[in-house]
Amino acid sequence: MDQITSSLAPRASAKPSVAGAGGDPAGSVTKRLTSELMTLMMSTSPGISAFPKSDANLFDWAGTIEGPAGTVYAGLKFKISINFPPNYPMAPPAIKFDSPCYHPNVDINSGGICLDILQDKWSAVYSVQTILLSLQSLLGEPNNASPLNPDAAAIWDSPEDFKTQLLKYYRPICDESSD
């Protein structure tokens, strides 16, 4: 996991010069996912990262999100899994929290997320990067009107209690080093 995070660091001229159109044996989905991976690695969005889980399958990614500064989630890190459908990007990827995340719009048991852009408000121009950024901001600004975790929504207004509950469930993710 350290490796994934470090891949966010800007790489000076890490990329070889690429010539225009090579042969494209891969499908357009693979191509798009590869391009997104490139963008994620080359950009310097703070606190988010994602990478394919295994060498063999580009459709299954793992990512991390750091809690935004100035929120109760500041300094906490969450692991998520991203599963792309074969018709991506026409359909949204399936995303869930792998680390327990106490949040009004996250199911504490399954890790399921209630976020409109991951369901009916999905658009083909969204990308992993925009999703991770949206999730990051969702951490600090939950939609308490339609909670997946009603308990969390109920105590959102008292940050002290919320933080206590949050930390009760929180598990640091650094114990898995082999990924």
Next chain:
Amino acid sequence: MASMLDRLLAQDISDSTDFPDDTTTPGLRAFDDALRCSICRDFYDAPVSLNCGHTFCSACIRSALPEQPQCPTCRKPATEVHLRKNVAMESAVQAWQAARPLILRYAQEEQKRKEQPAMLPHTRHEPNPSGRAGRKRRRLDSPGPSASSDDEAIAIPSSPVPSGSSTPDISPLPDLVACPICQKDVPSSSINMHIDSGCKRYLSEGSASGAPLPDAAKSKQKQQWSRLLAGSGGSAPSKGGKGKGKGKSRATPDPLSDTDAEQHLPKVAYDIHPQKRIAEMLAAWDLPAHGDKAALARRHARWVVLYNANVDRAARQRRTLEQLRQDLRRAEDAEGRGRRVVVEDAVAYQRANKAAFARLTEAARPKKPAAAKAGSPGPDGAGSAGAEADGQTRDGRPTPVPEVIDVDEG
């Protein structure tokens, strides 16, 4: 993980971050980005615009609209009838793709120079590399070696090739267009600069003297111009060619205009047709008819998208029906491959990922040992995925855990 990275980098997928940032080469990265479809992230292929002005590849937006009838970028309601060809964008993309390798090389040289301020003195006095790039490209673009005899026209300055430049492998741009003002032939990529220079510069080498061109080439240019000027004139470019106030009015019909009149295929409501009828529709285009009804419908819908996107290409960019069939086949293959985990050397893969397997096994065991055993797909997962996985892969979503455990045990 590292090998994945290597493989990806070796795939030659270009993106705008190939270029240095704005401090080194202002605007280049944004320019490269502006010529890319925000759905597929590649350069526009048969670009089409919606009412809101947002542009996408024809195939991309035709695949996206059935899912959601709105512009993917701004969510304004949209349907396929709103799509209009964006021919200006198409020529811009073509020109940029031809110019890009060279520009990229100069951009990277520029970056290197900025990174190392202590260089040999003579390199500092070299002219601006972007200017050199422009001149060089024109030289490469010009079709013939014949020199210009026109006095007022500053044709190609015969500047020495920059030292140490291996001539890049750029295919010359074949598309010359006649300038609407001076009637001379100009590479279409430079036409705007040519007009801006008061018709004095950026002429193509071979034709500056006004030597008469063969009819076919001339009418082709006329057609190109009519297309550029007609803007969204979707279906009948031959009509746009007349009355554009050209000096000589040539009535020669362009041979390409016949094929250009191709119509988009209508969309089919597959639910109301029996499987046999859909198979007939596929057979009419010489397409395979294996699979269940859903597979047939998917294949035909994909064919309609590919076909209609092909109609949106400029006539000389169009692919043949046989090429389209290959595209369809490739797309179907790729979709199958995406679902399936291809492991070429099972033993090596197993060894390399032993730790991960062990961890996954540990993670899975206490929860549902029975399910893991029952769910394991037998010999499938142990390396023969390529041969057997065809049937199961399309709809089913094999969770990685049982499969991986299977590899671990076998």
